[in-house]
Amino acid sequence: xxxxxxxxxxxxxxxxxxxxxxxxxxxxxxxxxxxxxxxxxxxxxxxxxxxxxxxxxxxxxxxxxxxxxxxxxxxxxxxxxxxxxxxxxxxxxxxxxxxxxxxxxxxxxxxxxxxxxxxxxxxxxxxxxxxxxxxxxxxxxxxxxxxxxxxxxxxxxxxxxxxxxxxxxxxxxxxxxxxxxxxxxxxxxxxxxxxxxxx
Numbered sequence: 001x002x003x004x005x006x007x008x009x010x011x012x013x014x015x016x017x018x019x020x021x022x023x024x025x026x027x028x029x030x031x032x033x034x035x036x037x038x039x040x041x042x043x044x045x046x047x048x049x050x051x052x053x054x055x056x057x058x059x060x061x062x063x064x065x066x067x068x069x070x071x072x073x074x075x076x077x078x079x080x081x082x083x084x085x086x087x088x089x090x091x092x093x094x095x096x097x098x099x100x101x102x103x104x105x106x107x108x109x110x111x112x113x114x115x116x117x118x119x120x121x122x123x124x125x126x127x128x129x130x131x132x133x134x135x136x137x138x139x140x141x142x143x144x145x146x147x148x149x150x151x152x153x154x155x156x157x158x159x160x161x162x163x164x165x166x167x168x169x170x171x172x173x174x175x176x177x178x179x180x181x182x183x184x185x186x187x188x189x190x191x192x193x194x195x196x197x198x199x
Contacts, residue, residue: 008159015151016098029101031149058183066175070119070168074112084109088154099154111156114164117143122172127179
């Protein structure tokens with residue numbers, strides 16, 4: 001465990017303290033801001049409601065459930081058990097941390113941002129890939145950038161991100177499989193004329 005923590009600290013110092021540039025210092029703080037990522041999810045919600053009717057309503061319910069379960073599990077259960085301090089809050093680590101945003105909360109492990117965005121990415125990928133193809137894999141890139149930003153701005157250690165990612169992928173998989181099995185979206189070949197505004 002000590003070796004893992006030492007590696008975690010070293011990697012954090014590299015990603016937070018050495019691999020940086022002025023233009024990244026400007027961009028990455030926006031990645032953790034809800035005003036940056038919320039419009040994308042709002043667009044997806046509206047798209048599903050408009051185009052898939054009652055199945056879309058169920059999809060939105062499971063989408064929100066995925067977020068709620070992940071956020072609560074990560075922020076109200078695991079963090080309260082581990083009680084790991086954020087690098088920007090730790091009296092020792094904060095002296096060597098590049099903090100580009102105000103320190104959020106006290107506990108660090110696991111990362112809510114990583115858990116939430118990877119849970120949604122997995123849910124989106126598994127429920128929409130048959131309709132929209134491999135482009136759905138781009139949501140994992142989106143989740144990675146949001147998660148990496150947490151290290152870059154000094155909010156989380158790398159292991160916080162890894163743990164949050166694993167948690168999110170598991171929860172996103174479970175909710176997506178349940179939705180696909182119980183409800184699911186119609187196959188493109190079986191789609192009635194009223195979808196997408198036709199008819």
